[in-house]
Amino acid sequence: MAALAKEHMPSLGELEQLARQPTSENWHFLLRGLTDYFLEHAEEYAEQYGEAFSDIICRILEGVTVEARVELSNRVAPLELFPTRIVKQLANDELPVAAPVLEYSPVLSDSDLIGIASIVMQDHWLAISRRKALGPRLTDALVGFNSQEVIREMAGNPGAKFSASTYRLVAERAKQDSILQEKLVGRADMSPAIAIQLNPFLSDELKSRLNEIRPVESKGLLDSLSDLSKEEKPKGGLGADPDMAGVQASIVNIRDGKADLSHIVTDLADQGRLAGVCAVIGAIGSLPDKTVKGALLNLNGMPIAIMCRGLNLTQDAFEAVTHLRNQQLDLPQSELLTQVERYGTLDAADAAKTLAMLQAKKAAELAENVA
Numbered sequence: 336m337a338a339l340a341k342e343h344m345p346s347l348g349e350l351e352q353l354a355r356q357p358t359s360e361n362w363h364f365l366l367r368g369l370t371d372y373f374l375e376h377a378e379e380y381a382e383q384y385g386e387a388f389s390d391i392i393c394r395i396l397e398g399v400t401v402e403a404r405v406e407l408s409n410r411v412a413p414l415e416l417f418p419t420r421i422v423k424q425l426a427n428d429e430l431p432v433a434a435p436v437l438e439y440s441p442v443l444s445d446s447d448l449i450g451i452a453s454i455v456m457q458d459h460w461l462a463i464s465r466r467k468a469l470g471p472r473l474t475d476a477l478v479g480f481n482s483q484e485v486i487r488e489m490a491g492n493p494g495a496k497f498s499a500s501t502y503r504l505v506a507e508r509a510k511q512d513s514i515l516q517e518k519l520v521g522r523a524d525m526s527p528a529i530a531i532q533l534n535p536f537l538s539d540e541l542k543s544r545l546n547e548i549r550p551v552e553s554k555g556l557l558d559s560l561s562d563l564s565k566e567e568k569p570k571g572g573l574g575a576d577p578d579m580a581g582v583q584a585s586i587v588n589i590r591d592g593k594a595d596l597s598h599i600v601t602d603l604a605d606q607g608r609l610a611g612v613c614a615v616i617g618a619i620g621s622l623p624d625k626t627v628k629g630a631l632l633n634l635n636g637m638p639i640a641i642m643c644r645g646l647n648l649t650q651d652a653f654e655a656v657t658h659l660r661n662q663q664l665d666l667p668q669s670e671l672l673t674q675v676e677r678y679g680t681l682d683a684a685d686a687a688k689t690l691a692m693l694q695a696k697k698a699a700e701l702a703e704n705v706a
Contacts, residue, residue, distance in 0.1 A: 363403040366395050370407065374414075389420040396424060404432040412439040419447070426451050430458045437462035444598075445473040445605050446651040457482050464488040464495070470605030471498040472658045475668075478504060483512065490518035496607065498662045502529055510536045520545045576610040586618045597652035604655035609663065612656060620646050621694045631660050636674045644681045645690030653678045 373388055396404055408425045411417045412435035422442045426433050436443065437451070437459060448463050449472065460477055463469070464485050469477075474497050477485055486505055489495040497505060506529050509515040519525065519533060520541050530545060537545060576582055582603070588594035596619055603611040613627040620627070620642060630638035639660065643653045657674045660666070 363399050363406075366392065366399055366403055366407060369395075370410065374417075386418075389418040392418075392421050393424050396421075396428075401429065401431060404428060405435075408432050408435045412436045413441075415441050417442055419443070423447060423451070426459075427455065430462070433459055434462040438465050439467075444601060444651065445470045446601065446654065448473055449476045452476055452480070457485065460485045461488055464492065466492075467494045469495040470655075471496050471501065471607060471662065472605055472655060474498070475501050475658075483508065483515070487512075487515050487518055490515055490522065493523065496524075498607075498658075499526075500662075500665070502526070503532065506532045509533060513538070516541055520548070523548070576608050576614070579611070579614070582608075582611045582614050586615055589615070589619055596646065597649040600648060601652045601655040604652075604659040607659060607662070609659060612659060616642060616646065620690060622697055626693075626697060631656065632663055634664065636660070636670075636677075640674065640678050640681060641686045641689050642693075644678065644683055644686035647683065650675065650679055 369388070369392065396407075404425065408428075411422065411425075417440075419442050422436050422440050425436045426440070426443060426447075433455070437448070443451075448466075452460055452463060452473075453476075457480075460480060460482060461484065463473070464477060465488060469489065469492065474489055474495050477489060478497075478501050486508060489497075490505060490509075505515070506519065509519055510533070516533065516537055519529075520537070521544075525545075525548070534542060534545065585594055585599045589596050589599060596615070600612060600615055603615060609628070609631070610624070613624045613631065616622070617624040617627045622642070627639075627642065630642055633639065636657065639656065640653065643656060648656075654671070654675045657671050657678075661668075661671050
């Protein structure tokens, strides 16, 4: 069969013929045509045919040229509704194929990207570091690869959020790196403690720019040490979420089946939004926010693990919550790995029973207080 013109929208019969003649060129057109059909009915097809479509496209991707794979990657990179398995396969491909989805795809979560980053090379890390938003779990992982180029890229990316410990590590790496210093000086989220750490190593020009944004030398030593102390300790108060209206809307969507609990919790935890995480888990788990906060900030990680397991949160969501907990309590990375591993062994039915007992207890306390 003659190759189809790029502008031609093939019929299903023509696609079937292309599938029967598995040349690289025919499969390129088959790939394009199937993608056309899927995207034309994306909302309907994603739920009904997503797995079957993923199986077919992932198989086709193995038999087409780099050019065809690059074309698909560029096409689907900005899409919010496209099968994750296909995007992950593109993201693990060679750089020209992987770069568009690594940099732009909203389908890839921070957990997905951490997994991908662990098996790809530096150029792929650079593509990830340019994303519009990177949560602290992801920046922790990327900084851990010790690529100065990647660290510089993230430091210059205002959408990259660093945990306090990673920010200190990046500032330490900047002491002998003038390019990294300049990128850090331009960040709006630099704390007084980081400014103090960095200031002695800056040129006069960078010191001047830093002091315009964040006066360092004018602060008293006691105030500066107080700022540093606050960063090292877990936050005592629940704090106000900057978008509590958005959190409440997410809770309504979860209850209506329009949003996924694990996805919402992961996003909030990756953004460091403790109050939001507690509000969502509390609302869906029928528990007071303060009870959730007490479990999350307990040095014994089992209470929050049981809550999350009882609500059927995914392991990725629990990992995000645990990372947020470790930031608040300044716990080592090894603690996170231990807690996540332990979470995988928890019995969901037992956790649900324990959660139900806690819900009943809190309901009884509330009724008693009202009376």
